[in-house]
Amino acid sequence: MPYIKTKNENPINLFYQDLGKGKPVIFIHGWPSSHALWEYQLAELPKKFRCVAYDRRGFGNSDKPWTGYDYDTFADDLHAVIETLNLSDVTLVGFSMGGGEVVRYLSRHGASRISKIVLVSAVTPFLLKTSDNEDGAPQKTFDDMIDGIKEDRPKFLTEFGKQFFGVTLLKKPVSDELLQWAHYLTLSATQQSATECVRAFSSTDFRKDCSAITIPTLIIHGDEDKIVPIDISAKKAVKLIKNAELKIYEGAPHGLYVTEKDKLNKDLIEFIGVTSKVEAAV
Numbered sequence: 144m145p146y147i148k149t150k151n152e153n154p155i156n157l158f159y160q161d162l163g164k165g166k167p168v169i170f171i172h173g174w175p176s177s178h179a180l181w182e183y184q185l186a187e188l189p190k191k192f193r194c195v196a197y198d199r200r201g202f203g204n205s206d207k208p209w210t211g212y213d214y215d216t217f218a219d220d221l222h223a224v225i226e227t228l229n230l231s232d233v234t235l236v237g238f239s240m241g242g243g244e245v246v247r248y249l250s251r252h253g254a255s256r257i258s259k260i261v262l263v264s265a266v267t268p269f270l271l272k273t274s275d276n277e278d279g280a281p282q283k284t285f286d287d288m289i290d291g292i293k294e295d296r297p298k299f300l301t302e303f304g305k306q307f308f309g310v311t312l313l314k315k316p317v318s319d320e321l322l323q324w325a326h327y328l329t330l331s332a333t334q335q336s337a338t339e340c341v342r343a344f345s346s347t348d349f350r351k352d353c354s355a356i357t358i359p360t361l362i363i364h365g366d367e368d369k370i371v372p373i374d375i376s377a378k379k380a381v382k383l384i385k386n387a388e389l390k391i392y393e394g395a396p397h398g399l400y401v402t403e404k405d406k407l408n409k410d411l412i413e414f415i416g417v418t419s420k421v422e423a424a425v
Contacts, residue, residue, distance in 0.1 A: 167228075175329045176203075202336060221235075235260045235261070239371060247349065
């Protein structure tokens with residue numbers, strides 16, 4: 144299997160897939176899954192672009208160290224992927240907590256190799272309720288998640304998966320089999336990586352990271368997202384990022400990469416393929 148070795152003080156191996164040819168696109172997955180969640184995107188976009196998708200440390204087929212579950216380290220891991228594969232003119236696509244990697248990468252490593260970014264159902268700019276972020280989610284929300292993981296991780300993730308895809312007693316946008324598949328992808332993590340990542344995506348403030356972004360940015364979010372509500376995430380991010388466009392998917396839950404797969408694929412292909420004013424001037 145293909146691996147990339149990170150360049151941190153304590154290097155680890157990151158599993159990745161490299162599909163298609165052309166302009167490079169890197170897919171960064173969300174919590175608590177793996178790169179395999181991009182199944183529907185990796186079935187279409189490699190027909191037009193070079194698509195790289197990797198497992199975050201602690202998830203999927205990547206190494207699962209005890210430490211390193213902070214966004215500076217995640218950004219450095221992404222940097223290792225880009226440098227090792229010698230990629231440039233890259234579009235970064237980050238889903239959920241993966242959106243944090245995208246914006247932290249830009250503030251930590253710059254945009255010399257990056258042309259565009261896409262934030263899908265992303266946790267940016269800041270989820271936690273604080274004195275200067277009054278409409279954020281209370282700390283108890285994330286403490287309860289960690290307690291549920293520690294008590295019975297498979298059970299917690301089963302219920303989480305239903306909310307993730309907007310499944311209720313009266314609404315069933317995905318099949319039982321797809322729920323089982325998505326649940327299976329979450330089980331490759333460890334309790335340590337799962338809980339530490341909850342701490343990371345809930346408490347990391349990306350407001351300064353977002354404010355510094357100048358490259359073309361597409362933000363996609365569902366207005367029925369119960370995991371990362373749109374009002375405390377995408378609607379704030381679009382105001383902070385200078386060159387951003389927000390596309391709201393009406394009725395879409397958090398896991399819109401499945402429920403709105405055709406629409407998402409179309410929007411990604413159009414955004415990645417369009418030459419920006421910045422690119423045209425070069």
